[in-house]
Amino acid sequence: MTNAELQKIVETISIQSFQKPFLHKAYFNPRLRTTGGRYMLGSHDIDINRRYLDEHGMDELIGIIKHELCHYHLHLEGKGYKHGDQDFKSLLKEVGGPRFCSLLPGVNRxxxxxxxxxxxxxxxxxxxxxxxxxxxxxxxxxxxxxxxxxxxxxxxxx
The missing domain is CATH 2.20.28 (Rubrerythrin, domain 2)
Structure with missing residues (x-):
């Protein structure tokens, strides 16, 4: 999967699950090691760890995208976008996103x-x-x- 395909998937999930457009960039970041994805507060971009797609498949990737889109949309709306905030928890539950991503094999535990x-x-x-x-x-x-x-x-x- 290329970054362009990932961008298209993120935009589609944003419209389907959140009824709002994703107007920034989504791309695979090869430097991510211990997390499935990351929402960047300054640029509003989303980084995704490609290993989660390779190791766990498309369902895990969609879950990670939903999780990061919760951060994205809540932050842009000025609501509680952090993991502990009630706004974040309720939106995550509403769209069916995971609170945590699965563990990668070989990650130091x-x-x-x-x-x-x-x-x-x-x-x-x-x-x-x-x-x-x-x-x-x-x-x-x-x-x-x-x-x-x-x-x-x-x-x-x-």
Whole structure:
């Protein structure tokens, strides 16, 4: 599918589902990795991740387009266009768009946990990012921190 074909599909879905025209650009963006699509607030364009079409098919693509068109039309009307806004949630439900897109195979779904301990008072710290132990100290006693271990969990585990 080309960008011109995608543009035509987006314009058609906009008229059919929203009864409003889509007057900006829609195109495939090869740099998108973790999301199905993106609505650009400044330019009002819509980027789509081609991998979702390749991996999940046309139904998933149509769902992503509906989701992004909800952002588009609500933003242009001055209504709540963000994911948490009630306007967005109700319009999304009305047009049958998904709240989230499916996961792509091979996308990193792991959660990293770093465990530190204070060498002075024994307080344990759990962090997502590494801490520079030469620069940062324990918040309770100002003791030296030491990395105990790094645990990598699949999402869904705790």
């Amino acid at each position: 792991r959660k990293r946990v770093l465990l530190y301990i204070c060498s002075k008072c024994g307080l344990n710290f759990e962090r997502k990012r590494k801490i520079n132990t030469r620069k940062f100290v324990c918040g309770r006693c100002r003791g030296k921190l030491r990395l105990i271990k790094e645990v990598v969990l699949e999402k869904g585990q705790s």
